[in-house]
Amino acid sequence: MAEASICVAHDHFICPVCLDLLKDPVTIPCGHSYCGDCIEDYWVQADNAGVYRCPQCRQTFTPRPVLGRNTMLAEVLEKVKKAEVQAAPPDRCYAGPGDAECDVCIGRKKKAVKSCLVCLASYCETHLQPHYESPTFKKHKLIDATGQLQDKICSLHEKLLEIYCRTDRQRICRACVMDEHRTHDTVSAAAGRTEKQDQVELMKKEFQQKIQQREEEMEDLRQACPSVCLQRRSAQAALEDTESIFGEMMRSVERRRSEVRDLIGAQEKAAIHRAEGLQKQAEQEIAELKRRRSELEQILHSGDHIHFLQKCQCLCAPPGPGDLSSITVSPHCSFEDVRILASKMKQQLEDLK
Numbered sequence: 001m002a003e004a005s006i007c008v009a010h011d012h013f014i015c016p017v018c019l020d021l022l023k024d025p026v027t028i029p030c031g032h033s034y035c036g037d038c039i040e041d042y043w044v045q046a047d048n049a050g051v052y053r054c055p056q057c058r059q060t061f062t063p064r065p066v067l068g069r070n071t072m073l074a075e076v077l078e079k080v081k082k083a084e085v086q087a088a089p090p091d092r093c094y095a096g097p098g099d100a101e102c103d104v105c106i107g108r109k110k111k112a113v114k115s116c117l118v119c120l121a122s123y124c125e126t127h128l129q130p131h132y133e134s135p136t137f138k139k140h141k142l143i144d145a146t147g148q149l150q151d152k153i154c155s156l157h158e159k160l161l162e163i164y165c166r167t168d169r170q171r172i173c174r175a176c177v178m179d180e181h182r183t184h185d186t187v188s189a190a191a192g193r194t195e196k197q198d199q200v201e202l203m204k205k206e207f208q209q210k211i212q213q214r215e216e217e218m219e220d221l222r223q224a225c226p227s228v229c230l231q232r233r234s235a236q237a238a239l240e241d242t243e244s245i246f247g248e249m250m251r252s253v254e255r256r257r258s259e260v261r262d263l264i265g266a267q268e269k270a271a272i273h274r275a276e277g278l279q280k281q282a283e284q285e286i287a288e289l290k291r292r293r294s295e296l297e298q299i300l301h302s303g304d305h306i307h308f309l310q311k312c313q314c315l316c317a318p319p320g321p322g323d324l325s326s327i328t329v330s331p332h333c334s335f336e337d338v339r340i341l342a343s344k345m346k347q348q349l350e351d352l353k
Helices: 002-012 036-046 071-086 125-133 189-224 228-300 305-315 336-350
Strands: 025-027 033-035 114-116 121-123 142-144 163-165 170-172 186-188
Touching: 025 036, 025 071, 033 036, 114 125, 121 125, 163 189, 186 189, 228 305, 228 336
Parallel strands: none
Antiparallel strands: 025 033, 114 121, 114 142, 163 170, 163 186
16 A cells, blocks of 8 residues: 555656656645746746746746745655655666666666657656646657667658658658659558558468478478487498598508519519520620631631641531520510509409499
8 A cells, every 4th residue: 555655646746847756846826836947947948028837737927936945845755755765666667678768767767668759759657647647748649668769750851650662662751752752652551561461461371381391391300310319420430431441442552562563573683684694695605706716717827737627627517506595685574464463453443433
């Protein structure tokens, strides 16, 4: 009960000018009370040739009323303030991140509940009351509180963006319709939404059906395929086996390569040894032939006929089968068997592709 009474008292002690709790309250002759500074500033700005009005009831006063502090009202306000401190509203009444703030609250801002498209301001429950109670605000248009109020106002004409231009696909105000958008296809925002409502609902159902279909397909995939961990283990095992196989293949190729190199070296060494033997044999035979030729030269100039006939018979005799042998020289050494072996290894590797 105490909390309810404090709430009512607070609403009754709001200054109609600043819409906040009365400060240094004064009461003018018609009975209405205001903050001392608020009513002073109001009358200074009005300056109606010596005629002073009440901002609420519009009653006029001449001359300007003498303002005195309402002591009783000030004491009541002190009690209201103390009661508010003791029964402060919970934190959820104050604006938090993402909430629209009341533009009238001083200090810590309360959460706005409505925004006025005429005032271009947002109000909490307390500061919104004049829009419901005073005829001055009767034609003002209230919407749910928004922290992006300026986005709903035309930057050129400062009017509400309540028309949709189908041609330019953008929101415009009524002044824009009479100006640069006068030849465009336009519709009120409400009517445009009504036109699109059924289409949006149909698309929503289609999306829901597609979502359900994809979820069912995903479930089928989960049941048909092994788990991701199992797939990873299987792939890792296959990779390790493949690496082992190719490693063994590389080692085998390297062994065969070494064998082929040894074979070529052995064949080269044998060919060189044979060539050197033939060369030595040929040199020996040449030396023997030169010796015989020299002896033949000597007996040709000898005067001893008996000696000539004896030497001639010995030197002119044809060499025996073991004296001179035929030397066959091959211009190229054959490594064809090595080439055949290398070609077979190449073919085996290509068959693995």
